[in-house]
Amino acid sequence: MWLIGFAIHLKELKRNNIPHRYLEGKNIALLFEKTSTRTRSAFTTASIDLGAHPEFLGKSDIQLGKKETVRDTALVLGSMFDGIEFRGFKHEHVLQLAKYSGVPVWNGLTDQEHPTQMLADFMTILEEFGTLEGKTLAYCGQGRNNVQNSLMITSAILGVNYVNATPEDLAPDPAIVKVAEGFAAKSGSTIKVTSDPVEAVRDADVIYTNVWAAMGEEAQFSERVRVMRPYQVNSELLSNVRNPNYIILHCLPAFHNAETDYAKDIQERFGISEMEITDECFYSSHARQFQEAENRMHSIKAIMAATLGNLYVPSI
Numbered sequence: 024m025w026l027i028g029f030a031i032h033l034k035e036l037k038r039n040n041i042p043h044r045y046l047e048g049k050n051i052a053l054l055f056e057k058t059s060t061r062t063r064s065a066f067t068t069a070s071i072d073l074g075a076h077p078e079f080l081g082k083s084d085i086q087l088g089k090k091e092t093v094r095d096t097a098l099v100l101g102s103m104f105d106g107i108e109f110r111g112f113k114h115e116h117v118l119q120l121a122k123y124s125g126v127p128v129w130n131g132l133t134d135q136e137h138p139t140q141m142l143a144d145f146m147t148i149l150e151e152f153g154t155l156e157g158k159t160l161a162y163c164g165q166g167r168n169n170v171q172n173s174l175m176i177t178s179a180i181l182g183v184n185y186v187n188a189t190p191e192d193l194a195p196d197p198a199i200v201k202v203a204e205g206f207a208a209k210s211g212s213t214i215k216v217t218s219d220p221v222e223a224v225r226d227a228d229v230i231y232t233n234v235w236a237a238m239g240e241e242a243q244f245s246e247r248v249r250v251m252r253p254y255q256v257n258s259e260l261l262s263n264v265r266n267p268n269y270i271i272l273h274c275l276p277a278f279h280n281a282e283t284d285y286a287k288d289i290q291e292r293f294g295i296s297e298m299e300i301t302d303e304c305f306y307s308s309h310a311r312q313f314q315e316a317e318n319r320m321h322s323i324k325a326i327m328a329a330t331l332g333n334l335y336v337p338s339i
């Protein structure tokens with residue numbers, strides 16, 4: 024909660040053009056094995072606002088994993104940079120970078136987790152409702168991806184009730200559920216998995232959805248379209264939500280129309296122009312995904328400043 028409060032404070036500073044250069048003179052490596060709009064932009068602008076120099080190192084730019092081990096890359100980068108962001112496939116790689124680099128390493132997404140996304144998500148919920156206490160988040164999406172894993176665990180840590188609506192075959196990893204249940208027992212929140220999307224959204228304050236196939240899972244798209252259709256966030260599903268002030272979140276990018284090359288291809292192959300969320304819901308008055316996207320920058324700034332900055336942090 025402290026980091027979310029700090030992110031909201033940094034957002035205020037930015038809005039009022041008040042400098043907050045906690046990382047003056049630092050060098051930040053931005054390692055991206057996968058494409059990114061929000062995470063890359065957030066780390067870049069956050070670094071610059073904090074007074075640091077960001078250096079983008081894409082998968083075609085460096086030897087990581089191809090000609091050089093992660094351990095050796097970590098030792099080299101750690102000797103030159105003050106902090107490292109990593110977005111990639113293997114969770115093990117971010118752990119190795121953290122183990123061997125000797126500098127703070129920030130997880131910008133792995134196949135297992137998307138932790139920086141979480142701060143922006145719960146920051147947005149706090150901004151909208153003024154509290155997280157007693158709130159319920161319904162995630163209508165397949166249960167086996169990094170966003171689901173992080174949402175389930177972060178909800179449990181922060182005391183937010185969590186429901187994942189997903190087909191039984193795509194139910195969350197029991198190990199993730201166990202971790203979440205451990206945190207939920209302490210925070211007093213509830214963790215639930217159901218195959219009924221109507222049951223999931225009925226008492227929700229936040230409706231969250233995500234792509235049906237994550238980066239690297241495109242080969243499974245045919246099957247995903249078939250099983251995920253009943254979980255689409257559309258006006259019929261949302262007519263069941265009891266809270267008239269519910270909000271919609273999506274980590275983005277979203278497939279809500281057929282205006283992108285990727286979506287056009289899906290439309291041609293499967294005959295659908297909207298996937299996890301309809302265009303109508305995506306642009307409705309309940310939607311908060313662009314506020315959530317902006318909050319990526321403020322919350323990533325909070326993480327970087329708290330872990331590398333010259334500032335007094337009583338506890339996190």
Ligand code: CP
Nearest residue numbers: 059060061062274275
């Ligand atoms: N939400 C998110 O991680 O967006 P990008 O893939 O654009 O970074």
